[in-house]
Amino acid sequence: MMNLTDLFATRADRMRASEIRELLKLLDQPDIISFAGGIPDPALFPREAFADAYADLLGGAGANAALQYQVSEGYRPLRTWLAAEMGRMGVACDEGNLFITSGSQQGLDYLGKLFLSPGDTALVTWPTYLGALQAFNAYEPRYDRLTPAGGNMTPAAYRDAARATKSDGATGGEAKFAYLVPDFANPTGETLDRAGREGVLDLAADLGIAVIEDAAYRSLRFEGEDVPSILALDCARSGGIEKARTLFCGSFSKILAPGLRVGWICAPRAIVDKLVLLKQAGDLHSPSINQMAIHRVAETVYGAQVERLKAAYGARRDALLAALEAHMPQGVSWSRPEGGMFVWVTLPETLDAAALLAEAVREARVAFVPGAAFHPDGTGRNTLRLSFTLADERAVTQGIPRLAALVRKAIAAA
Template sequence: MSLQEIFATRATRMKASEIRELLKLLDQPDIISFAGGIPDPDLFPKQIFQEAFNAALSGPLATHGLQYSSSEGHKPLRVWIAGQMQKIGIPATPDNILITSGSQQALDYLGKLFLSPGDTVLVGWPTYLGALGAFNAYEPRYDKLDPLSNRSAADYTAEAEAAGGKAKFAYLSVDFANPTGATVSRAARERVIDLADEMDIAVIEDAAYQSLRFDGEVIPPILALEAARKGGDIEACRTIYCGSFSKTLSPGLRVGWVCAAMPVINQLVLMKQAADLHSATLNQIAIADVAEHHFDSHVEVIRAAYRGRRDAMLNALEEHMPDGVSWTKPEGGMFIWVTLPETLDGANLLAESLKTERVAFVPGHAFFADGSGRNTLRLSYATSDEAKIAEGIKRLGNLITRALAA
């Protein structure tokens, strides 16, 4: 007997993450890795968190931190997050905030909330691999979201219905997106709101990297733009904002949040109660303490570090990449997206790179819902110093030059 024979059909949609597998390479000291989209652990505010946990376990909140708690999340943390939302134009109250175990859990819950098998999700081409992984379990189809194209709301709707389902939401990573590093323009954000209203669908705004802007013009979040249109009433908005402390304070504590209208929050709370009751309270208490007293100053530290590494990688790409290779120039975040001549395959290039150059990166096809994009790759500059970046890009440039000449 094999239990696999009675797995639900959704299990066939669950695939191993290529990125999670590549993270194992970080333990090999001779590898220069541009693969993992993870923060630099040397930049974690370790001493500050030690003090926060000590305070949480020795003060009046100690019993609360070790006990079961509310599914909505630690109230002081939700108050702080609501204040941050208001600063960026989102008229949220603490009741509009649900604490999740990282924004990845939020994406899973939202897939569960909206998707029936055969429904359509509108995504970028490419898009965040973790979002595809979260949504895949609910058996959707994907359509390419291109807000500034000539496709109308009726076009999107007709194709979804022809495929046997309904369009349910658009998903966007809006600032310095994983994987491309690109930022969605204000015009495109406004058009997404138009499409969502015309199609009667939700918008999931993934803002994991929003705090990591190095330069360029700040663009209001989609939820802020929509709220401004709708009289400052978040309850009239269809955009669901997903935030996270993973790229700013700590990914290991697994604290993220959803900001949305109350009907969405209320339903997600029920899912939270059924799934894990609540996110770890002690972690939330520590995050609330560190965020309240140190968030802005710490973000300035990591911005400066990542800005220098981005510049080092852009300079090295300019110096070492052969003709026919292009790349994005992000204004923040952790990623640069490289497009190779169509004759090259990113997965084959990675295999050769690991053997001969000892440089790791992520082949780009994993970020496309249809598996296309074979001639693309994602580079992360977050965890390598500037000298390693220069050396790694030099090696990679030499490899690509040889591959093109073969």
């Protein structure tokens, strides 16, 4: 018989290990000032609204529905609320275009499962959201680089690159979708302008592929004007959502609370129908009680909660940017996000942020996420991500000077 090692040498072995998460496990010591975790500030959770929602649900006539099985596409009143919210974004649609996911991470996993066979190509920005790479990696794609702000490869060049990876007689290799976070991206904090979004749609049309628009941070704009969502631009040019090629992944995690795991996909009905089959097979449905609670809380406090987060996170971004300006040495640059949760720092090319992290944690008691993990090819070693959602005054006034001192030392030693 096979031994157990062979028995359990299965598909997951071929997945990329999440080294970065291992590193971050070391950072739980209380005296560490962490700019690492991309998590919302729990002090800002609308706790009372959730307490009221769960109490109403479990005390009233809705209790049985909250505790019972639910349809796979999701709780209809929540889908109707989301259709109106998408309408406010310029996407005319109805609840049949809305599919509830267990967080937007599940949306990315299902879209990977739907589109990718081993060896297919996914176009992604460099760097890109690590969780998207983890979701897609399970389906064993190759990656090509998407540079929507300018300098994309021609459609013909993307086709040639995909074709070149096929072995004789093998199927697959074709590009299947372009994935991007157009607003206040994780990890860079940058926002793609309208021309860049139109360019992505042009490229997708030429290649005949879908666009996955990850809009997890979209509502968190502190300054400047909204840029239309890619799905809204797609609907305008294609004649409506049923003809669109863009699949919009939204999330309540950053605005209301991540612990309930409620997100959504807004897409043509043909795609929603396929996602429903994946959901029936995958986990039947997202928890009924959480979908109903999110619906109640969204109806009552969503707008006010968005404003509250913008004020709090906007002030923290300002403080972080001011501290970087005051303390970082020449040769270090960073993004100036108009919203979201992250600032992206580029160190001189001779520096390695992963090596710097080890020293930062050990000596300076400061943590961040090294940037290489966000690059499918492991480049970007001289970059790092700072999250400002938990960056209070102490974190900024003590943590950034300590980090800057380390960077100076590293530059001097390089």
